[in-house]
Amino acid sequence: MEISPDAIIILKWNGIHINATIVFTWAVMVILVFISWMATKNLTIGPKISRWQNFLEVIVGYMRQQVREITQQNPDPFIPFLGTLFLFISVSNLLDIIPGYQPPTGSLSTTSALAICVFFAIPIFGIAKKGIRDYFKHYLEPSIFMMPFNIIGDFSRTLALAVRLFGNVMSGTLIVAVLLLITPLFVPIVMQILGLLIGQIQAYIFTVLATVYIASATRIENKPNKIEQKEGSKENE
Amino acid sequence: MLIDSFTVIAQIINFLILIYLLKRFLFSRIIKIMDDREMQITGRMQDAEAVKEEAQKELEKQRRIREELQQKWNEMLAQAKKDARKKREELVRDARKKIDEEQKNWREAILKQQTAFLRDLRHLSCEQVCQISRKVLSDLASEKLENQLIENFLIQLTQLTKKEKADFVWFIDRDERRIWVNSSFRLTREKQSEIKKTLEEIIGDKVEIDFKVSPDLICGIEARTEGKKISWNIENYLDRLEEQLKKAFTELSFQELDVEKKEN
Numbered sequence: 001m002e003i004s005p006d007a008i009i010i011l012k013w014n015g016i017h018i019n020a021t022i023v024f025t026w027a028v029m030v031i032l033v034f035i036s037w038m039a040t041k042n043l044t045i046g047p048k049i050s051r052w053q054n055f056l057e058v059i060v061g062y063m064r065q066q067v068r069e070i071t072q073q074n075p076d077p078f079i080p081f082l083g084t085l086f087l088f089i090s091v092s093n094l095l096d097i098i099p100g101y102q103p104p105t106g107s108l109s110t111t112s113a114l115a116i117c118v119f120f121a122i123p124i125f126g127i128a129k130k131g132i133r134d135y136f137k138h139y140l141e142p143s144i145f146m147m148p149f150n151i152i153g154d155f156s157r158t159l160a161l162a163v164r165l166f167g168n169v170m171s172g173t174l175i176v177a178v179l180l181l182i183t184p185l186f187v188p189i190v191m192q193i194l195g196l197l198i199g200q201i202q203a204y205i206f207t208v209l210a211t212v213y214i215a216s217a218t219r220i221e222n223k224p225n226k227i228e229q230k231e232g233s234k235e236n237e
Numbered sequence: 238m239l240i241d242s243f244t245v246i247a248q249i250i251n252f253l254i255l256i257y258l259l260k261r262f263l264f265s266r267i268i269k270i271m272d273d274r275e276m277q278i279t280g281r282m283q284d285a286e287a288v289k290e291e292a293q294k295e296l297e298k299q300r301r302i303r304e305e306l307q308q309k310w311n312e313m314l315a316q317a318k319k320d321a322r323k324k325r326e327e328l329v330r331d332a333r334k335k336i337d338e339e340q341k342n343w344r345e346a347i348l349k350q351q352t353a354f355l356r357d358l359r360h361l362s363c364e365q366v367c368q369i370s371r372k373v374l375s376d377l378a379s380e381k382l383e384n385q386l387i388e389n390f391l392i393q394l395t396q397l398t399k400k401e402k403a404d405f406v407w408f409i410d411r412d413e414r415r416i417w418v419n420s421s422f423r424l425t426r427e428k429q430s431e432i433k434k435t436l437e438e439i440i441g442d443k444v445e446i447d448f449k450v451s452p453d454l455i456c457g458i459e460a461r462t463e464g465k466k467i468s469w470n471i472e473n474y475l476d477r478l479e480e481q482l483k484k485a486f487t488e489l490s491f492q493e494l495d496v497e498k499k500e501n
Contacts, residue, residue, distance in 0.1 A: 004239055006241045019241070044270075045274045060271070080256055080264045083259065110244070113251075114252060117253070
Protein backbone atom coordinates (compact mmCIF):
# COMPACT_ATOMS: atom_id res chain seq x y z
CA MET A 1 0.00 0.00 0.00
CA GLU A 2 1.26 3.43 -0.96
CA ILE A 3 1.33 6.32 1.44
CA SER A 4 1.76 8.97 -1.27
CA PRO A 5 0.31 9.11 -4.79
CA ASP A 6 3.81 10.08 -5.89
CA ALA A 7 4.70 6.41 -5.85
CA ILE A 8 2.08 5.56 -8.48
CA ILE A 9 3.96 6.03 -11.70
CA ILE A 10 1.66 6.39 -14.65
CA LEU A 11 4.08 7.34 -17.42
CA LYS A 12 7.82 7.04 -17.73
CA TRP A 13 9.56 8.96 -20.49
CA ASN A 14 13.17 9.93 -20.90
CA GLY A 15 13.73 9.70 -17.15
CA ILE A 16 10.67 11.86 -16.43
CA HIS A 17 8.17 10.08 -14.15
CA ILE A 18 4.64 11.32 -14.57
CA ASN A 19 3.02 10.07 -11.36
CA ALA A 20 -0.61 10.13 -10.10
CA THR A 21 -0.07 13.38 -8.18
CA ILE A 22 0.74 15.32 -11.31
CA VAL A 23 -2.01 13.69 -13.33
CA PHE A 24 -4.71 14.37 -10.73
CA THR A 25 -3.39 17.90 -10.30
CA TRP A 26 -3.94 18.40 -13.99
CA ALA A 27 -7.42 17.00 -13.67
CA VAL A 28 -8.23 19.42 -10.88
CA MET A 29 -6.77 22.28 -12.89
CA VAL A 30 -8.82 21.37 -15.92
CA ILE A 31 -12.01 21.18 -13.88
CA LEU A 32 -11.36 24.53 -12.19
CA VAL A 33 -10.42 26.34 -15.35
CA PHE A 34 -13.28 24.83 -17.31
CA ILE A 35 -15.89 25.81 -14.72
CA SER A 36 -14.43 29.32 -14.42
CA TRP A 37 -14.35 29.77 -18.16
CA MET A 38 -17.91 28.50 -18.59
CA ALA A 39 -19.25 30.59 -15.76
CA THR A 40 -17.50 33.82 -16.72
CA LYS A 41 -18.29 33.53 -20.41
CA ASN A 42 -21.52 35.50 -20.10
CA LEU A 43 -21.18 37.72 -17.11
CA THR A 44 -23.87 40.36 -16.54
CA ILE A 45 -24.16 43.32 -14.24
CA GLY A 46 -27.94 43.37 -14.24
CA PRO A 47 -30.21 41.91 -11.62
CA LYS A 48 -30.63 38.61 -13.54
CA ILE A 49 -27.47 36.49 -13.30
CA SER A 50 -26.75 32.83 -14.04
CA ARG A 51 -26.50 30.28 -11.24
CA TRP A 52 -22.82 29.62 -11.86
CA GLN A 53 -22.05 33.32 -11.84
CA ASN A 54 -23.96 33.73 -8.63
CA PHE A 55 -22.16 30.75 -7.07
CA LEU A 56 -18.71 32.03 -8.03
CA GLU A 57 -19.59 35.57 -6.96
CA VAL A 58 -20.58 34.25 -3.54
CA ILE A 59 -17.28 32.37 -3.20
CA VAL A 60 -15.13 35.24 -4.45
CA GLY A 61 -17.10 37.79 -2.43
CA TYR A 62 -16.65 35.71 0.70
CA MET A 63 -12.90 35.37 -0.01
CA ARG A 64 -12.53 39.12 -0.43
CA GLN A 65 -14.40 39.75 2.78
CA GLN A 66 -12.25 37.28 4.72
CA VAL A 67 -8.98 38.60 3.30
CA ARG A 68 -10.06 42.18 3.94
CA GLU A 69 -10.87 41.37 7.55
CA ILE A 70 -7.54 39.61 8.14
CA THR A 71 -5.24 41.98 6.25
CA GLN A 72 -7.14 45.21 6.95
CA GLN A 73 -6.14 46.20 3.40
CA ASN A 74 -7.55 46.16 -0.07
CA PRO A 75 -7.87 42.39 -0.75
CA ASP A 76 -7.75 42.52 -4.56
CA PRO A 77 -3.94 42.14 -5.06
CA PHE A 78 -3.90 39.00 -2.84
CA ILE A 79 -7.05 37.37 -4.17
CA PRO A 80 -5.60 35.57 -7.24
CA PHE A 81 -2.88 33.88 -5.16
CA LEU A 82 -4.90 33.12 -2.01
CA GLY A 83 -8.07 32.29 -3.95
CA THR A 84 -6.26 29.83 -6.20
CA LEU A 85 -4.64 28.27 -3.15
CA PHE A 86 -8.00 27.77 -1.47
CA LEU A 87 -9.83 26.56 -4.57
CA PHE A 88 -7.07 24.13 -5.52
CA ILE A 89 -6.83 22.53 -2.06
CA SER A 90 -10.59 22.58 -1.60
CA VAL A 91 -11.39 20.91 -4.95
CA SER A 92 -8.50 18.47 -4.57
CA ASN A 93 -9.90 17.31 -1.25
CA LEU A 94 -13.52 17.40 -2.43
CA LEU A 95 -12.87 15.01 -5.32
CA ASP A 96 -11.80 12.40 -2.78
CA ILE A 97 -15.35 11.01 -2.93
CA ILE A 98 -14.66 9.72 -6.46
CA PRO A 99 -13.44 6.09 -6.29
CA GLY A 100 -9.90 5.62 -7.49
CA TYR A 101 -9.06 9.31 -7.06
CA GLN A 102 -5.92 10.14 -5.12
CA PRO A 103 -5.96 13.71 -3.77
CA PRO A 104 -2.78 15.54 -4.84
CA THR A 105 -2.78 17.24 -1.46
CA GLY A 106 -2.13 13.85 0.07
CA SER A 107 1.35 14.03 -1.42
CA LEU A 108 4.02 15.76 0.61
CA SER A 109 5.53 16.94 -2.66
CA THR A 110 2.38 18.90 -3.53
CA THR A 111 1.96 20.41 -0.07
CA SER A 112 5.65 21.30 -0.07
CA ALA A 113 5.27 22.92 -3.44
CA LEU A 114 2.33 24.99 -2.12
CA ALA A 115 4.24 25.86 1.06
CA ILE A 116 7.26 26.91 -1.02
CA CYS A 117 4.97 29.14 -3.09
CA VAL A 118 3.68 30.71 0.12
CA PHE A 119 7.27 31.00 1.40
CA PHE A 120 8.23 33.05 -1.63
CA ALA A 121 4.95 34.91 -1.92
CA ILE A 122 5.38 36.44 1.54
CA PRO A 123 8.56 38.46 0.74
CA ILE A 124 7.29 39.27 -2.76
CA PHE A 125 4.08 40.84 -1.38
CA GLY A 126 5.99 42.41 1.52
CA ILE A 127 8.63 44.02 -0.70
CA ALA A 128 6.02 45.14 -3.23
CA LYS A 129 4.16 46.86 -0.45
CA LYS A 130 6.88 48.21 1.84
CA GLY A 131 10.10 48.19 -0.21
CA ILE A 132 13.19 45.96 0.32
CA ARG A 133 14.68 47.86 3.28
CA ASP A 134 11.54 48.10 5.31
CA TYR A 135 10.69 44.47 4.61
CA PHE A 136 14.06 43.02 5.71
CA LYS A 137 14.21 45.37 8.69
CA HIS A 138 11.60 43.31 10.47
CA TYR A 139 14.12 40.40 10.75
CA LEU A 140 16.18 42.66 13.02
CA GLU A 141 13.32 43.29 15.41
CA PRO A 142 13.11 43.50 18.35
CA SER A 143 16.97 43.22 18.22
CA ILE A 144 19.64 42.02 15.85
CA PHE A 145 20.17 38.91 17.98
CA MET A 146 16.70 37.73 17.14
CA MET A 147 17.51 37.52 13.42
CA PRO A 148 18.37 33.80 13.40
CA PHE A 149 15.17 32.98 15.23
CA ASN A 150 13.14 35.07 12.83
CA ILE A 151 14.67 33.21 9.90
CA ILE A 152 14.14 29.83 11.58
CA GLY A 153 10.54 30.88 12.25
CA ASP A 154 9.99 31.59 8.55
CA PHE A 155 11.27 28.15 7.55
CA SER A 156 9.52 26.27 10.33
CA ARG A 157 6.12 27.76 9.58
CA THR A 158 6.54 26.82 5.93
CA LEU A 159 7.40 23.29 6.94
CA ALA A 160 4.46 23.21 9.32
CA LEU A 161 2.12 24.35 6.52
CA ALA A 162 3.27 21.55 4.23
CA VAL A 163 3.27 18.77 6.82
CA ARG A 164 -0.10 19.80 8.38
CA LEU A 165 -1.95 19.59 5.11
CA PHE A 166 -0.18 16.45 3.97
CA GLY A 167 -0.71 14.72 7.34
CA ASN A 168 -4.40 15.50 7.52
CA VAL A 169 -5.26 14.47 3.98
CA MET A 170 -3.00 11.46 3.93
CA SER A 171 -4.30 10.22 7.26
CA GLY A 172 -7.89 10.62 6.07
CA THR A 173 -7.22 8.52 2.97
CA LEU A 174 -5.24 6.00 4.99
CA ILE A 175 -7.89 5.62 7.69
CA VAL A 176 -10.52 4.88 5.04
CA ALA A 177 -8.20 2.32 3.46
CA VAL A 178 -7.52 0.64 6.79
CA LEU A 179 -11.19 0.62 7.76
CA LEU A 180 -12.08 -0.99 4.45
CA LEU A 181 -9.98 -3.93 5.49
CA ILE A 182 -11.51 -4.22 8.97
CA THR A 183 -15.18 -3.24 8.48
CA PRO A 184 -15.91 -2.94 4.79
CA LEU A 185 -19.56 -1.87 5.27
CA PHE A 186 -20.88 1.60 6.22
CA VAL A 187 -18.12 2.68 8.61
CA PRO A 188 -15.78 3.82 5.80
CA ILE A 189 -18.60 6.04 4.46
CA VAL A 190 -18.80 7.90 7.75
CA MET A 191 -15.07 8.32 7.72
CA GLN A 192 -15.25 9.49 4.13
CA ILE A 193 -17.73 12.21 5.11
CA LEU A 194 -15.51 13.19 8.00
CA GLY A 195 -12.58 13.23 5.55
CA LEU A 196 -14.47 15.66 3.28
CA LEU A 197 -15.11 17.95 6.22
CA ILE A 198 -11.50 17.81 7.33
CA GLY A 199 -10.36 18.46 3.76
CA GLN A 200 -12.43 21.69 3.58
CA ILE A 201 -11.23 22.77 7.01
CA GLN A 202 -7.63 22.19 5.97
CA ALA A 203 -8.11 24.18 2.79
CA TYR A 204 -9.50 27.03 4.90
CA ILE A 205 -6.70 26.79 7.48
CA PHE A 206 -3.95 26.68 4.85
CA THR A 207 -5.35 29.74 3.08
CA VAL A 208 -6.00 31.70 6.25
CA LEU A 209 -2.48 31.04 7.54
CA ALA A 210 -1.00 32.10 4.23
CA THR A 211 -3.16 35.26 4.43
CA VAL A 212 -1.98 35.97 7.95
CA TYR A 213 1.68 35.56 6.98
CA ILE A 214 1.24 37.86 3.98
CA ALA A 215 -0.73 40.32 6.06
CA SER A 216 2.00 40.48 8.70
CA ALA A 217 4.59 41.04 5.99
CA THR A 218 2.60 43.80 4.27
CA ARG A 219 1.25 45.48 7.35
CA ILE A 220 2.66 48.92 8.00
CA GLU A 221 3.66 48.90 11.69
CA ASN A 222 0.27 48.43 13.19
CA LYS A 223 -0.61 46.15 16.11
CA PRO A 224 2.06 43.51 15.43
CA ASN A 225 1.40 41.75 18.77
CA LYS A 226 -2.15 40.84 17.93
CA ILE A 227 -1.16 39.33 14.61
CA GLU A 228 1.56 37.22 16.25
CA GLN A 229 -0.93 35.89 18.78
CA LYS A 230 -3.35 35.00 16.03
CA GLU A 231 -0.65 33.11 14.17
CA GLY A 232 0.30 31.22 17.28
CA SER A 233 -3.23 30.06 17.96
CA LYS A 234 -3.72 28.91 14.38
CA GLU A 235 -0.44 27.03 14.34
CA ASN A 236 -1.42 25.05 17.40
CA GLU A 237 -4.02 23.12 15.44
CA MET B 238 11.28 9.16 0.30
CA LEU B 239 8.03 11.16 0.68
CA ILE B 240 9.24 14.19 -1.20
CA ASP B 241 10.03 13.80 -4.87
CA SER B 242 11.94 16.83 -6.10
CA PHE B 243 10.69 16.47 -9.68
CA THR B 244 7.10 16.34 -8.48
CA VAL B 245 7.66 19.36 -6.26
CA ILE B 246 8.99 21.40 -9.15
CA ALA B 247 6.22 20.16 -11.43
CA GLN B 248 3.61 21.05 -8.83
CA ILE B 249 5.06 24.51 -8.34
CA ILE B 250 4.86 25.07 -12.09
CA ASN B 251 1.36 23.62 -12.18
CA PHE B 252 0.29 25.88 -9.34
CA LEU B 253 1.72 28.97 -10.98
CA ILE B 254 -0.05 28.10 -14.22
CA LEU B 255 -3.28 27.57 -12.27
CA ILE B 256 -2.88 30.96 -10.62
CA TYR B 257 -2.46 32.59 -14.01
CA LEU B 258 -5.44 30.76 -15.53
CA LEU B 259 -7.77 31.38 -12.61
CA LYS B 260 -6.73 35.00 -12.44
CA ARG B 261 -7.46 35.36 -16.12
CA PHE B 262 -10.71 33.39 -16.28
CA LEU B 263 -12.15 33.81 -12.81
CA PHE B 264 -10.90 36.41 -10.40
CA SER B 265 -10.32 39.42 -12.65
CA ARG B 266 -13.63 38.95 -14.39
CA ILE B 267 -15.66 38.25 -11.28
CA ILE B 268 -14.05 41.06 -9.30
CA LYS B 269 -14.52 43.46 -12.17
CA ILE B 270 -18.16 42.56 -12.58
CA MET B 271 -18.76 42.84 -8.84
CA ASP B 272 -17.05 46.23 -8.67
CA ASP B 273 -18.98 47.40 -11.71
CA ARG B 274 -22.22 46.32 -10.14
CA GLU B 275 -21.30 48.01 -6.89
CA MET B 276 -20.49 51.22 -8.76
CA GLN B 277 -23.71 50.97 -10.68
CA ILE B 278 -25.68 50.53 -7.47
CA THR B 279 -23.81 53.40 -5.85
CA GLY B 280 -24.50 55.54 -8.89
CA ARG B 281 -28.15 54.65 -8.83
CA MET B 282 -28.36 55.36 -5.16
CA GLN B 283 -26.69 58.71 -5.71
CA ASP B 284 -29.14 59.43 -8.51
CA ALA B 285 -32.00 58.41 -6.26
CA GLU B 286 -30.59 60.62 -3.55
CA ALA B 287 -30.37 63.53 -5.97
CA VAL B 288 -33.90 62.92 -7.19
CA LYS B 289 -35.09 62.67 -3.62
CA GLU B 290 -33.37 65.94 -2.78
CA GLU B 291 -34.96 67.58 -5.77
CA ALA B 292 -38.34 66.21 -4.77
CA GLN B 293 -37.77 67.53 -1.29
CA LYS B 294 -36.95 70.94 -2.70
CA GLU B 295 -40.00 70.84 -4.92
CA LEU B 296 -42.11 69.86 -1.94
CA GLU B 297 -40.69 72.72 0.06
CA LYS B 298 -41.43 75.10 -2.79
CA GLN B 299 -44.98 73.86 -3.10
CA ARG B 300 -45.46 74.19 0.61
CA ARG B 301 -44.20 77.76 0.52
CA ILE B 302 -46.53 78.61 -2.36
CA ARG B 303 -49.44 77.08 -0.51
CA GLU B 304 -48.60 79.08 2.59
CA GLU B 305 -48.38 82.26 0.56
CA LEU B 306 -51.73 81.57 -1.03
CA GLN B 307 -53.24 80.86 2.35
CA GLN B 308 -51.87 84.11 3.68
CA LYS B 309 -53.16 86.01 0.68
CA TRP B 310 -56.56 84.41 1.08
CA ASN B 311 -56.64 85.34 4.75
CA GLU B 312 -55.74 88.92 3.93
CA MET B 313 -58.42 89.10 1.26
CA LEU B 314 -60.97 87.65 3.63
CA ALA B 315 -60.04 90.17 6.32
CA GLN B 316 -60.27 93.00 3.78
CA ALA B 317 -63.67 91.77 2.60
CA LYS B 318 -64.92 91.56 6.18
CA LYS B 319 -63.64 95.07 6.84
CA ASP B 320 -65.33 96.38 3.70
CA ALA B 321 -68.58 94.66 4.56
CA ARG B 322 -68.54 96.15 8.06
CA LYS B 323 -67.83 99.58 6.63
CA LYS B 324 -70.62 99.20 4.09
CA ARG B 325 -73.01 98.06 6.78
CA GLU B 326 -72.15 101.03 8.96
CA GLU B 327 -72.67 103.33 5.99
CA LEU B 328 -76.04 101.79 5.22
CA VAL B 329 -77.12 102.01 8.85
CA ARG B 330 -76.01 105.61 9.00
CA ASP B 331 -77.90 106.41 5.81
CA ALA B 332 -81.02 104.67 7.05
CA ARG B 333 -80.82 106.48 10.34
CA LYS B 334 -80.35 109.78 8.57
CA LYS B 335 -83.33 109.05 6.35
CA ILE B 336 -85.43 108.11 9.33
CA ASP B 337 -84.35 111.26 11.15
CA GLU B 338 -85.29 113.34 8.14
CA GLU B 339 -88.63 111.64 7.85
CA GLN B 340 -89.20 112.12 11.54
CA LYS B 341 -88.31 115.77 11.20
CA ASN B 342 -90.69 116.15 8.24
CA TRP B 343 -93.36 114.34 10.14
CA ARG B 344 -92.85 116.60 13.13
CA GLU B 345 -92.99 119.65 10.94
CA ALA B 346 -96.18 118.38 9.35
CA ILE B 347 -97.63 117.74 12.77
CA LEU B 348 -96.55 121.16 13.88
CA LYS B 349 -98.13 122.73 10.83
CA GLN B 350 -101.32 120.82 11.37
CA GLN B 351 -101.19 121.76 15.01
CA THR B 352 -100.68 125.42 14.16
CA ALA B 353 -103.47 125.36 11.64
CA PHE B 354 -105.71 123.59 14.02
CA LEU B 355 -104.89 126.06 16.76
CA ARG B 356 -105.57 128.97 14.47
CA ASP B 357 -108.89 127.51 13.50
CA LEU B 358 -109.61 126.69 17.05
CA ARG B 359 -108.72 130.16 18.17
CA HIS B 360 -111.05 131.72 15.71
CA LEU B 361 -113.75 129.27 16.53
CA SER B 362 -113.19 129.66 20.27
CA CYS B 363 -113.17 133.39 20.08
CA GLU B 364 -116.38 133.45 18.16
CA GLN B 365 -117.93 130.92 20.48
CA VAL B 366 -116.67 132.72 23.54
CA CYS B 367 -117.93 136.01 22.24
CA GLN B 368 -121.27 134.61 21.46
CA ILE B 369 -121.45 132.75 24.77
CA SER B 370 -120.19 135.82 26.65
CA ARG B 371 -122.63 138.05 24.84
CA LYS B 372 -125.45 135.70 25.56
CA VAL B 373 -124.38 135.17 29.16
CA LEU B 374 -123.95 138.88 29.75
CA SER B 375 -127.22 139.78 28.14
CA ASP B 376 -128.96 136.83 29.85
CA LEU B 377 -127.53 137.34 33.30
CA ALA B 378 -127.09 141.14 33.54
CA SER B 379 -129.66 142.10 31.02
CA GLU B 380 -127.01 144.24 29.44
CA LYS B 381 -125.34 144.07 26.14
CA LEU B 382 -121.82 142.68 26.00
CA GLU B 383 -120.76 145.73 24.10
CA ASN B 384 -121.78 147.92 26.95
CA GLN B 385 -119.80 145.84 29.34
CA LEU B 386 -116.79 145.99 27.02
CA ILE B 387 -117.01 149.74 26.73
CA GLU B 388 -117.38 149.92 30.46
CA ASN B 389 -114.28 147.91 31.04
CA PHE B 390 -112.38 149.88 28.39
CA LEU B 391 -113.29 153.14 30.04
CA ILE B 392 -112.26 151.83 33.43
CA GLN B 393 -108.95 150.77 31.97
CA LEU B 394 -108.46 154.23 30.48
CA THR B 395 -109.12 155.93 33.75
CA GLN B 396 -106.83 153.53 35.59
CA LEU B 397 -103.80 154.30 33.37
CA THR B 398 -100.67 155.41 35.24
CA LYS B 399 -99.19 158.84 34.63
CA LYS B 400 -96.30 157.44 32.61
CA GLU B 401 -98.64 155.45 30.45
CA LYS B 402 -100.81 158.49 29.93
CA ALA B 403 -97.73 160.58 29.00
CA ASP B 404 -96.53 157.93 26.56
CA PHE B 405 -99.97 157.79 24.97
CA VAL B 406 -100.22 161.54 24.66
CA TRP B 407 -96.67 161.85 23.30
CA PHE B 408 -97.55 159.80 20.27
CA ILE B 409 -100.58 161.96 19.31
CA ASP B 410 -99.90 164.01 16.21
CA ARG B 411 -99.67 167.71 17.19
CA ASP B 412 -101.34 169.15 14.08
CA GLU B 413 -104.11 166.70 13.42
CA ARG B 414 -104.77 165.74 17.07
CA ARG B 415 -106.46 162.60 15.90
CA ILE B 416 -107.15 159.34 17.68
CA TRP B 417 -108.58 156.18 16.12
CA VAL B 418 -110.98 154.07 18.08
CA ASN B 419 -111.64 150.68 16.60
CA SER B 420 -114.27 148.31 17.85
CA SER B 421 -115.64 144.97 16.80
CA PHE B 422 -119.16 146.31 16.88
CA ARG B 423 -120.92 149.50 16.06
CA LEU B 424 -120.84 152.06 18.85
CA THR B 425 -123.93 154.07 19.66
CA ARG B 426 -123.61 157.83 19.55
CA GLU B 427 -124.04 157.96 23.23
CA LYS B 428 -121.18 155.60 23.85
CA GLN B 429 -119.03 157.44 21.30
CA SER B 430 -119.40 160.70 23.16
CA GLU B 431 -118.70 158.92 26.46
CA ILE B 432 -115.47 157.49 25.07
CA LYS B 433 -114.52 160.89 23.58
CA LYS B 434 -115.10 162.55 26.86
CA THR B 435 -112.98 160.07 28.78
CA LEU B 436 -110.13 160.34 26.25
CA GLU B 437 -110.17 164.14 26.32
CA GLU B 438 -109.97 163.87 30.09
CA ILE B 439 -106.89 161.76 29.87
CA ILE B 440 -105.20 163.93 27.27
CA GLY B 441 -106.42 167.15 28.78
CA ASP B 442 -107.26 168.66 25.39
CA LYS B 443 -109.77 168.38 22.56
CA VAL B 444 -109.09 165.66 20.01
CA GLU B 445 -110.61 164.36 16.81
CA ILE B 446 -111.73 160.78 17.15
CA ASP B 447 -112.36 158.42 14.25
CA PHE B 448 -114.70 155.64 15.17
CA LYS B 449 -114.31 152.49 13.06
CA VAL B 450 -115.69 148.96 13.06
CA SER B 451 -112.91 146.37 12.76
CA PRO B 452 -113.93 142.71 12.53
CA ASP B 453 -110.28 141.68 13.16
CA LEU B 454 -110.69 142.53 16.80
CA ILE B 455 -113.24 139.76 17.14
CA CYS B 456 -114.61 141.09 20.35
CA GLY B 457 -113.13 144.24 21.92
CA ILE B 458 -112.28 147.84 21.59
CA GLU B 459 -109.08 149.81 21.21
CA ALA B 460 -107.82 153.40 21.05
CA ARG B 461 -104.67 154.00 19.00
CA THR B 462 -102.48 156.98 18.11
CA GLU B 463 -99.65 157.02 15.55
CA GLY B 464 -97.48 154.73 17.67
CA LYS B 465 -99.36 153.61 20.75
CA LYS B 466 -102.57 151.74 21.46
CA ILE B 467 -104.78 151.06 24.44
CA SER B 468 -107.20 148.22 24.16
CA TRP B 469 -109.53 146.01 25.94
CA ASN B 470 -109.93 142.94 23.91
CA ILE B 471 -111.16 139.45 24.40
CA GLU B 472 -108.11 138.53 22.37
CA ASN B 473 -106.01 138.87 25.52
CA TYR B 474 -107.96 136.02 27.09
CA LEU B 475 -107.97 134.15 23.87
CA ASP B 476 -104.19 134.54 23.65
CA ARG B 477 -103.86 132.98 27.06
CA LEU B 478 -106.28 130.24 26.08
CA GLU B 479 -104.23 129.68 22.96
CA GLU B 480 -101.03 129.46 24.96
CA GLN B 481 -102.55 126.86 27.21
CA LEU B 482 -104.00 124.89 24.33
CA LYS B 483 -100.63 124.97 22.56
CA LYS B 484 -98.93 123.73 25.66
CA ALA B 485 -101.48 120.97 26.02
CA PHE B 486 -101.00 119.95 22.38
CA THR B 487 -97.23 119.92 22.65
CA GLU B 488 -97.36 117.73 25.75
CA LEU B 489 -99.82 115.46 24.04
CA SER B 490 -97.67 115.07 20.94
CA PHE B 491 -94.54 114.37 23.01
CA GLN B 492 -96.38 111.73 24.96
CA GLU B 493 -97.47 110.13 21.71
CA LEU B 494 -93.87 110.12 20.43
CA ASP B 495 -92.68 108.51 23.64
CA VAL B 496 -95.26 105.78 23.30
CA GLU B 497 -94.25 105.18 19.70
CA LYS B 498 -90.58 104.89 20.61
CA LYS B 499 -91.36 102.43 23.37
CA GLU B 500 -93.39 100.34 21.00
CA ASN B 501 -90.49 100.19 18.54
